[in-house]
Amino acid sequence: MEGRLPLVLVLFLVAVQSSAGYRPLEQYYSDGRYSSREGAGRRYVDHFLDYAEAATDHETSDLAYYEPQRFGKSTFDVTEYGAVGDGRTDSSNAFLRAWDDLCGATGGRPTLVIPHGKEFLLSPLSFKGPCKSKNLWIQLQGTLVAPGSMNAWDDNNKEKWIQFMQVNGLTIYGGGQIDGQGKIWWDYCQEDKSCPRPSALSFHSCNNLRVSGLQHVNSQKNHISINGCNDVDISHLKITAPEESPNTDGIDISASNHLQIHDSFIGTGDDCVAINGFSSYINISRVLCGPGHGISIGSLGKGGAYETVEEVHVEDCTFKGTMNGARIKTWKGGRGYARKISFERIRMINAGNPIIIDQTYVNRMAAASTDEEYDAWSSSSSGDVEISDVSYKGVIGSSTDARAVYFNCGDGAGCRNIVVEDVEMTSAVAGKQLFAVCNNAHGTSSADRSPRVPCLLP
Numbered sequence: 001m002e003g004r005l006p007l008v009l010v011l012f013l014v015a016v017q018s019s020a021g022y023r024p025l026e027q028y029y030s031d032g033r034y035s036s037r038e039g040a041g042r043r044y045v046d047h048f049l050d051y052a053e054a055a056t057d058h059e060t061s062d063l064a065y066y067e068p069q070r071f072g073k074s075t076f077d078v079t080e081y082g083a084v085g086d087g088r089t090d091s092s093n094a095f096l097r098a099w100d101d102l103c104g105a106t107g108g109r110p111t112l113v114i115p116h117g118k119e120f121l122l123s124p125l126s127f128k129g130p131c132k133s134k135n136l137w138i139q140l141q142g143t144l145v146a147p148g149s150m151n152a153w154d155d156n157n158k159e160k161w162i163q164f165m166q167v168n169g170l171t172i173y174g175g176g177q178i179d180g181q182g183k184i185w186w187d188y189c190q191e192d193k194s195c196p197r198p199s200a201l202s203f204h205s206c207n208n209l210r211v212s213g214l215q216h217v218n219s220q221k222n223h224i225s226i227n228g229c230n231d232v233d234i235s236h237l238k239i240t241a242p243e244e245s246p247n248t249d250g251i252d253i254s255a256s257n258h259l260q261i262h263d264s265f266i267g268t269g270d271d272c273v274a275i276n277g278f279s280s281y282i283n284i285s286r287v288l289c290g291p292g293h294g295i296s297i298g299s300l301g302k303g304g305a306y307e308t309v310e311e312v313h314v315e316d317c318t319f320k321g322t323m324n325g326a327r328i329k330t331w332k333g334g335r336g337y338a339r340k341i342s343f344e345r346i347r348m349i350n351a352g353n354p355i356i357i358d359q360t361y362v363n364r365m366a367a368a369s370t371d372e373e374y375d376a377w378s379s380s381s382s383g384d385v386e387i388s389d390v391s392y393k394g395v396i397g398s399s400t401d402a403r404a405v406y407f408n409c410g411d412g413a414g415c416r417n418i419v420v421e422d423v424e425m426t427s428a429v430a431g432k433q434l435f436a437v438c439n440n441a442h443g444t445s446s447a448d449r450s451p452r453v454p455c456l457l458p
């Protein structure tokens with residue numbers, strides 16, 4: 001008896017502690033919404049696997065609660081539709097049959113189950129809505145693996161691997177993995193950067209989307225593309241690809257509004273998050289980015305296009321070993337605007353171009369196919385995508401570029417209301433002094449910080 005008491009006490013304490021740690025997540029997984037924000041100091045990366053595990057544990061009891069008899073069938077396990085999880089047998093048709101049933105389900109909590117410990121080979125496929133139920137769940141616990149040959153794609157349709165279209169109220173979660181097997185594409189497209197390649201996971205016209213607790217590796221091109229979606233919450237993802245893999249953006253957003261991306265780790269060969277035209281109200285917080293090209297707004301206004309981005313807020317993020325940090329990039333001669341953008345409490349660890357606006361971006365290769373075309377285009381293009389109301393507050397850490405702050409604005413209206421406050425960086429290269437360069441940038445900066453930014457015009 002005396003010997004047992006401490007053990008009981010220890011077990012009790014462990015139970016209390018782990019339930020306390022998991023509580024916010026359990027709430028989240030139980031109703032499929034992010035109902036409780038993490039405490040400010042929560043270390044998102046360290047805890048990634050805890051999240052995945054908590055999802056797995058919790059889901060078992062959760063499914064039991066939604067008794068199938070009561071609502072009619074509401075869980076659809078892909079293995080019951082013939083999916084073989086041996087990593088080699090194509091399971092696309094089984095997934096599509098399970099999807100049809102899921103999409104037609106009306107009661108309970110319609111859930112597609114992709115079980116743990118199995119690897120499902122999927123050809124390029126589209127999961128299409130609209131579906132009957134207001135909400136749908138995909139519990140991804142196993143691994144989805146892309147074909148190891150480019151021949152699996154039609155010649156004229158190489159843009160997508162797994163696509164969701166017009167599916168509202170979708171939640172994907174469960175701690176599983178998505179493996180794009182990108183290397184064959186990276187090698188093949190090495191010479192020709194415009195060579196068509198799939199996004200691994202794309203969402204088109206999906207409102208009310210939740211994606212959380214997944215690992216996503218080695219996409220052929222972008223890992224996640226979000227186009228034409230409103231109300232999106234993406235969290236607890238771990239997205240990785242080699243630093244040298246071409247165009248493997250983490251999350252690519254276009255024509256979408258009201259997105260939250262948080263508590264995630266993204267380290268790839270290109271932008272961690274790229275925000276493209278006609279997107280607004282995008283909050284990115286507690287993301288660790290690197291390697292990669294940083295968080296980019298743009299490029300906007302390519303070849304004279306009209307594009308807009310506004311209300312983008314990046315907070316409590318870390319850039320580690322990235323080529324750029326907080327970047328806004330617009331094409332010379334483009335139209336539209338990028339405005340109401342803030343970067344707050346950002347840590348740079350050996351980041352290049354930590355703070356950069358380039359309003360005069362010209363990509364000769366992408367803009368024109370011949371020298372004549374290029375000359376004609378660049379001499380006739382005038383005006384800029386307007387950049388205004390951009391703030392950087394509390395940016396600390398180390399820069400690998402001596403020019404740590406660079407505002408390169410066009411010779412028209414320039415950039416307006418740029419605010420730099422509490423920027424305190426040091427050079428990652430011993431003995432170098434950091435400095436700022438501005439061309440036609442208007443705004444204010446707080447004094448006595450590093451680098452000083454005396455070059456902003458009133």
Ligand SMILES: *[C@@H]1O[C@H](CO)[C@@H](O)[C@H](O)[C@H]1NC(C)=O
Pocket residue numbers: 282283313
């Ligand atoms: C997004 O960030 C802004 C600026 O910090 C904040 O005012 C707003 O409430 C955030 N939106 C959401 C939905 O969290």
